[in-house]
Amino acid sequence: MAFLTRVEAIKDLIQEAVEKGATTVEQIHQTIASMPLDALARRGLLGDDPEAAKAAHAETIGVVYDTIRRVNKEIGDLASGLIETVEDQVEAQRNISRKP
Numbered sequence: 001m002a003f004l005t006r007v008e009a010i011k012d013l014i015q016e017a018v019e020k021g022a023t024t025v026e027q028i029h030q031t032i033a034s035m036p037l038d039a040l041a042r043r044g045l046l047g048d049d050p051e052a053a054k055a056a057h058a059e060t061i062g063v064v065y066d067t068i069r070r071v072n073k074e075i076g077d078l079a080s081g082l083i084e085t086v087e088d089q090v091e092a093q094r095n096i097s098r099k100p
């Protein structure tokens with residue numbers, strides 16, 4: 001396996017780990033955040049529509065982790081583009097070095 005192919009594979013592994021990690025942490029965050037909100041709702045301290053308040057909070061948490069996943073994808077795409085550019089440069093150098 002060529003060096004740049006290995007680099008690309010490692011980049012993919014890291015990107016997948018960040019994606020899965022963000023999803024796992026989001027699930028934990030949502031679970032932990034719901035506990036005090038549920039307690040406040042039981043006491044009537046979240047207003048007339050406690051479910052709406054809880055949903056808004058959950059959505060806010062979701063937006064944060066969606067952003068992390070989106071940035072992870074963009075960085076991965078950028079890294080793939082850079083690796084491709086290096087591969088193209090290496091190939092161009094090989095072609096230049098060949099004598100007709």
